[in-house]
Amino acid sequence: MPGTVNRVLLALVGLVLLAVGGAVLAVGLGVRAPSWWLHDGPHDRLLTAAERTRWRADAWWWPTVIAVLALLVLLALWWLTAVLRRRRLGELLVDTGDGAGALLRGRALEGVLAGEAGRLDGVAHAQVALTGSREAPAARVRLLLEPHVDPATALDHLTARALVHARESAALAKLPAEVRMRGTGHKAQRVS
Template sequence: MSAVLRTVNRVLLGVAGLVLLALGGAVLAVGLGVEAPSWWIHAGRDDVLLADAERTRWRDAGWWWPAVVAALAALFLLALWWLVAVVRRRRLAEVLVDTGDGEGALLRGRALEDVLAAEASAMDGVARAQVRLRGRRTAPEARARLLLEPDVDPGEALNHLTTRALSHARNSAGLASLPAKVRLRGVRHRAERVS
């Protein structure tokens, strides 16, 4: 998701949350005895959300209220899933670097990702590398994807990644360990037809 879409998504979610919070707070205030304005949906403290005629309209249909409850529960679960998906960070924003003074310093996660990807891409036979950091800032974990040229030994590329790029990153950030999950893919070349 691009930064613009992410921002629009969060703004819309924030606006929807504020509207729902305002409506819920107003209903609660009227229920606690605050005088309601004349245009408000509830006349006063003893007013109900659904009148008797509205509640009993579908009484003969045994499916109505279970369907309403199921729809509201599904809507609630969908909204909760959306909220978790929007709020959850997929990558680590910062890594705590041990400076030896007991306080430490913060290193931007994207900077470390870029350095790891650049060093992995510089290896012979690696066409492209992508690295993402996850986990906690005191114990990051790397997720790497390497796109390999057809003539490269995957074991050798993995060995170079772990002994060079990951080792350099671990030592420079002062981390005790930097576990990694690596996905290797080969570049597909089309064979030329010889006539």
């Protein structure tokens, strides 16, 4: 969902900027502007001196301008951090029992878990991504099931075998998982 929202917002902002920029460029190159447009020709100013200095003497003007600009900067920073935030877990903290602990690469556990899930009966392909924190990871598992497999049986095998092995090998108290399954099958065809 955040990826979709991000794409829609970027598309809207891009379209607005492209439309306004293209219109200003066209008017600047001499294309006749519609009557409702902000300026009439290439030598017309967007704001007159009176319009630019109209509210400078009012006490609310500068605090409002600064607040709006600060809000825009904060929103842009929030958006940037949301886009750059890592979705996958880089490493896990494994309790070794001696009080020191060890770090396990998230990709390594993802690969082992995906390999074991892919070897289950009836699973054509498996993908795993670890999310959460180093101390409390969670797994997102996607399974591509063959047509003859019962999804409940595949889920039971996944939770009883692959997820238990991953949880025990990483010495985790729990490893919650979100499992999404999709079947490989032939698309329906119209028969006459």
